[in-house]
Amino acid sequence: MELEAAREKFVQSWGSLGTSWGINRTMAQIHSLLLITKKPLSAEDIMASLQISRGNANMNIRALIDWQLVRRELQAGERKEFFVAEKDIWEVARRVTAERKKRELEPILRVLEQVSHVKGPKDDEEIAEFKEMISRIQDFVGKLDAVTEKMTKSDRNWFFRTVMKLMG
Amino acid sequence: MELEAAREKFVQSWGSLGTSWGINRTMAQIHSLLLITKKPLSAEDIMASLQISRGNANMNIRALIDWQLVRRELQAGERKEFFVAEKDIWEVARRVTAERKKRELEPILRVLEQVSHVKGPKDDEEIAEFKEMISRIQDFVGKLDAVTEKMTKSDRNWFFRTVMKLMG
């Protein structure tokens, strides 16, 4: 495979992977384009390379900056902004995890906490069963939340050591 | 909060959480309804409870069966089918992980493998950089894949011991 074809293929595939990760297609494509491009790209470069509109490019670049997966970089003597991706894949994973923890785990934990306080007669079978189920889910999601919290606070060595232990 | 309100709230929230997990809203709602309902429910029961059409119910119940999160259960003397959810939340996590590994990690690994064989002059800087990046991503996704593989093959004790170690 030629370099251009390989880049194209990677960008497209990373784009569809993103879709399953709460990251939209364009956002993931911009990210992957920046991942495999050493030098900073301008909005124009990205628009041309991915054949997307200015508005779309702008919106998704900002989303990537929001997720801390991309940062602005100014070039001496240039007025426009350039963008570079976080290249350390462990950092990328960490930031995606942090963002998803905030957007998904934390809200569901709040709901679980609320519904666990369901009121009613003490001897009601149904209430007891409901509480039991909610409490098991709370326990599980809570553990997941604690692990992701730990991960977002640790360095890459912790991660690799951990993975090695798990696989061993 | 009253039991009915709590159930409703849980079903709605689990529904929106599902959306971020490759599970559509209705599918996640049916799953959560079955999770908090001890007795098997028929398609009619599910339709009435979630106010959805027959087609929608049928389609998503089948998807849940496909993911092995729900199973059919026949009731003596009844001609229609009833459904119950897998109630062990660790099993649920394991099955969702197995399904996502298959749908997301495996395809991207295949693409990474392909694009890593990019051809061109040995001393081309760009090719070397591209290969380096792809290889780092391959390494990372490969580790993730190995961990999820291990998880889907292990029992719940492995999981809880592991989580405890990670959090400790």
Place this chain on the structure above:
DNA sequence: AGAAACTTTCAATAGTTTTTGAAAGTAGAA
């Protein structure tokens, strides 16, 4: 201040995914 070089916004449009419900299919009972 005014012009040029950019970036951001947003209403309209396009594209995708989900949902509906009526019709077709299937299987048990009589």
Place this chain on the structure above:
DNA sequence: TTCTACTTTCAAAAACTATTGAAAGTTTCT
């Protein structure tokens, strides 16, 4: 075999999400 009680399918509609591009906004330079 025919009736009946169900399940499945699928084309059309609705709902949702992403994209465009022109206009408005901002910043920098002279």
